[in-house]
Amino acid sequence: MAELLKEELLRIEHLRKAYDNTVVLKDISLTVHKGEVIVVIGPSGCGKSTLLRCINGLEPIQGGKITLRGQEIDGNSKDIAQIRQKLGMVFQNYELFPHKTVLQNIMLAPMKVQKRPKDEVEAQAKQLLERVGLLEKKDSYPRQLSGGQKQRVAIVRALCMNPEMMLFDEVTAALDPEMVREVLDTILELAKAGGTMIIVTHEMSFAKAVSDRVLFLDGGEIVEEAVPEKFFSDPQTERAKRFLRTFEYDAVKHHDI
Amino acid sequence: MQALGIDALFRGSNFLRLLGGLGVTLELSLISVIFSILLGIIFGVIMTFKNPVVKVLSRIYLEIVRIMPQMVLLFVVFFGTTRLFGWNLSAEAACVIVFTFWGTAEMGDLVRGAVTAIPKHQYESSYALGMSKAQTYYHIIVPQTLRRLIPLSINLVTRMIKTTSLVMMIGVVEVLKVSQQIIEANRMTSPNGAFGIYAVVFLLYFIACWPISLLAGHLEKKWSN
Ligand SMILES: Nc1ncnc2c1ncn2[C@@H]1O[C@H](COP(=O)(O)OP(=O)(O)OP(=O)(O)O)[C@@H](O)[C@H]1O
């Protein structure tokens, strides 16, 4: 594995992010290599979404530096649109464009931003839809889809830009349990195919299965960083232990068998 | 027919006069609607600015329009200004001014509502795909705003058509005024004229406004997300 992970893609150095006087991200440093899958976990409000939004230049930052292949990410620079094409982002609340069909949603940015020919984009869009099992929905409108289907379309929409890296922000948090699986399977597929990604999730068994590295974020800083096998079975910090315990329940009833 | 008094309608050119009155009504509405929509879009976009002075001023304007009955506004503009400034403002012009003043406020409020109803995530999803600000507005925000706006503004148009009936109070001869004249003139021969003629006026308004309402309903259904 180690040789494959050499090529550096994203580098975050001493990132600081504050809203007015509340510091949300204190001093985050992180390097992501090509093909790596990073899972970010942590309690609600610890800054996971903010981290992804900073990486995509959706939030101004107050300190530090984020670069993608050496190119600085700054929401105000005029190159930002060009950098964002290389970063596919999928949000928690599936924000497809409601006035466009599935196919139009997917094809809009490749055609308007990347100026690619329609035939080529359409062929790729259909092929990606096929891969997530939604080809027959290509002419549906978002309101005609289930939550899980919308999220898979949102993933396809991001993939059709051929990004170098995907950012997933709790993409299953708003879904009914029976739809979580289909979306997570799609992401697992991508990981297996060698995609580079940062995933924010509350699904611990998924995190364990998909990641190369787990980052535990709390209070705006990276408290622990480890390979999943180690992190989930033997967390080193007290805060990580406490966090992982919140996913376990103690039996309150006893049954004689 | 005698009992309903509709016969008065077919005496002389009465029916044609009534249609002419409807024409005046629709013409006044149409001119006011066009001005209101254009100015309302500008006003609505201005209201989405976060400038506090703009906020207070537009608030005051909206409140005036809401509190003042249109009839009072009509009297103020028509009688008030002619007395005060010695203008020779025609009744029709006074109507257009008052209805535009009112319609701009209503339209502006609809535009503001439609623009602010677009969730922040729609902008961000678009930016995240690498779209520029201009592309985001052109492909994502404006089309969605229009879809929300068009049915609502069509309903405003029907309300404006109906409200123009007030203008007879300042002497504009529109459909309601003509109907009153017909009823007056035929009081002896068709004592029940009031019922029949007003029923016809009702029908005329219905014929003018119903298709517009249907269109609004149809668009609303078609574009609802
Ligand atoms: N626009 C904003 N203005 C002010 N504070 C904000 C803003 N957005 C987020 N915050 C604050 O920043 C902190 C981190 O928010 P963030 O959404 O990144 O958390 P999160 O880790 O994604 O939480 P969750 O698991 O609930 O999604 C929170 O305390 C939140 O209140």
Ligand SMILES: [Mg+2]
């Ligand atoms: Mg979040």
